[in-house]
Amino acid sequence: MGGAQAGGPVLIASNRGPVSFTEEDDGRLSAKRGGGGMVSGLSAVADESDMLWVCAALSDGDRLAARAAPGGLLDRDQTGAGMAVRMLDIPPAVFQRAYNAVANSTLWFVHHMLYDTPTRPSFGPSFGREWEAFRRYNEMFAAALADAASARANGTPRAVIQDYHLCLAPRMLADRAPGIPIAHFSHTPWAPPDYYRLLPDDVGREVLAGILGADHAGFLCQRWADAFVDCCEAFLGATVDSGRGQVSYGDHITSIGVHPLGVDAVQLRERAAERDVLARMAALAGATTGKQLIVRVDRTELSKNIVRGLEAYRELLRTRPEWHRKVVHFAFAYPSRHDLPEYREYTAAVQRMARQIEDEFAEPGWDPLLLEVDDDYARSLAACRLADVMLINPIRDGMNLVAKEGPILSDHGCALVLSTEAGAAAELGDNALLVNPFDVSQTARALHEALAMRADERKRRSAALAAAAAAMPPSRWFSDQLAALDRLAVSQARLAGRQPRAGLGAG
Numbered sequence: 001m002g003g004a005q006a007g008g009p010v011l012i013a014s015n016r017g018p019v020s021f022t023e024e025d026d027g028r029l030s031a032k033r034g035g036g037g038m039v040s041g042l043s044a045v046a047d048e049s050d051m052l053w054v055c056a057a058l059s060d061g062d063r064l065a066a067r068a069a070p071g072g073l074l075d076r077d078q079t080g081a082g083m084a085v086r087m088l089d090i091p092p093a094v095f096q097r098a099y100n101a102v103a104n105s106t107l108w109f110v111h112h113m114l115y116d117t118p119t120r121p122s123f124g125p126s127f128g129r130e131w132e133a134f135r136r137y138n139e140m141f142a143a144a145l146a147d148a149a150s151a152r153a154n155g156t157p158r159a160v161i162q163d164y165h166l167c168l169a170p171r172m173l174a175d176r177a178p179g180i181p182i183a184h185f186s187h188t189p190w191a192p193p194d195y196y197r198l199l200p201d202d203v204g205r206e207v208l209a210g211i212l213g214a215d216h217a218g219f220l221c222q223r224w225a226d227a228f229v230d231c232c233e234a235f236l237g238a239t240v241d242s243g244r245g246q247v248s249y250g251d252h253i254t255s256i257g258v259h260p261l262g263v264d265a266v267q268l269r270e271r272a273a274e275r276d277v278l279a280r281m282a283a284l285a286g287a288t289t290g291k292q293l294i295v296r297v298d299r300t301e302l303s304k305n306i307v308r309g310l311e312a313y314r315e316l317l318r319t320r321p322e323w324h325r326k327v328v329h330f331a332f333a334y335p336s337r338h339d340l341p342e343y344r345e346y347t348a349a350v351q352r353m354a355r356q357i358e359d360e361f362a363e364p365g366w367d368p369l370l371l372e373v374d375d376d377y378a379r380s381l382a383a384c385r386l387a388d389v390m391l392i393n394p395i396r397d398g399m400n401l402v403a404k405e406g407p408i409l410s411d412h413g414c415a416l417v418l419s420t421e422a423g424a425a426a427e428l429g430d431n432a433l434l435v436n437p438f439d440v441s442q443t444a445r446a447l448h449e450a451l452a453m454r455a456d457e458r459k460r461r462s463a464a465l466a467a468a469a470a471a472m473p474p475s476r477w478f479s480d481q482l483a484a485l486d487r488l489a490v491s492q493a494r495l496a497g498r499q500p501r502a503g504l505g506a507g
């Protein structure tokens, strides 16, 4: 690693970028800024540094924008995202295999422990082709980052690579452009060794060695960082220095960091005070007046455990009839990854369970459940402002930002029913009602406890949850990772005659 300078150029890489383009009827391309904490947090940092974000062109509009711009490079003015963006026009067959087959159907399933193992996974000849495509996709990102680094004259650029889609890219970039400080961040959980073992042996090792190509590997909570380190030890024979938080593999040392992404509370509350949110609150008020409100907001991902959440609500209504006509549940389950059949089936299962609840309990003047499957951000904010109880029960989740946003948004304080398997439980556990996501009866009891909680107790807990949720806003989360890279650069600079990095076979 060379001597990085604070405030030097920053190169970000992620599959989904900060902006997406749509072709309008008149042929013009309109840019829409991507939502989410990471984009807004990074935009704050972007103002201070020379920043480029490398991402895949996902939509037809993106591909048109990428092809129209020289080298796919869109400047700040074209993106409206506060930074330049390079969109990679990845061949569709490569993208489909890398994104759907490997990233979302394999790595996502492993890290969230989602396989129904009597039948899946099954790694046959087609997986070989898919893995090759995944390598190619990662190489395209590494090449783009190396190009961008060599184009920067002022200061050593730092590369910050995001998530499981790009787990091979850190090592590929290190090989192409030695001396560039590289960080990788995992936004998902990490599977423990006994589950990680499901991956073909060489694939499992390549993923770990890929991330260890980075100088700093970041995770959302200690539990995921520990699982990663355990896998490095078990499958690569890497040397772990727990005291220093470092993993050595071959001649290279990677520092391991825990960076629990939180929420910019001021910005979120400001957004939730806008007119569209107030209009949604007024529209929802009819259903909630005089009743307590349980809210959940998720992308319909298999890991979010929406069906068991609804089963728990059904059990609450069956076992505690005193809540009839006194409670309403808003379940917002927004579309996600509909290219995968499992996701489409899961959405159908959520809808079936919702119909059963309505059939069993709805009566004139009381609709116990409102399931919405079309994405409406303003309505989500409105529901969180009105919520008395937030239900967040994922099977496994890297963090779960809704668990943090709910208490920040809630107007009069909300109780939080939270899965022990969400990364957020590490910071919010003391003031949440923790549940085992597979234990529907325990979840039903926790919902009852949350509804019955005294108002002052709920307020007290909600304020503590909101404070914990705001402790690490995205801008700080990001600058901490850059600071970790800069510290490493300083200590590395003291070491003369650095050896080349380890190859894949080393260990």
Ligand code: G6P
Binding pocket: 015, 016, 163, 187, 188, 336, 337, 398
């Ligand atoms: C979730 C995960 C992120 C991941 C994202 C990808 O939000 O927490 O780790 O990057 O999904 O979603 P996408 O819609 O791009 O497949």
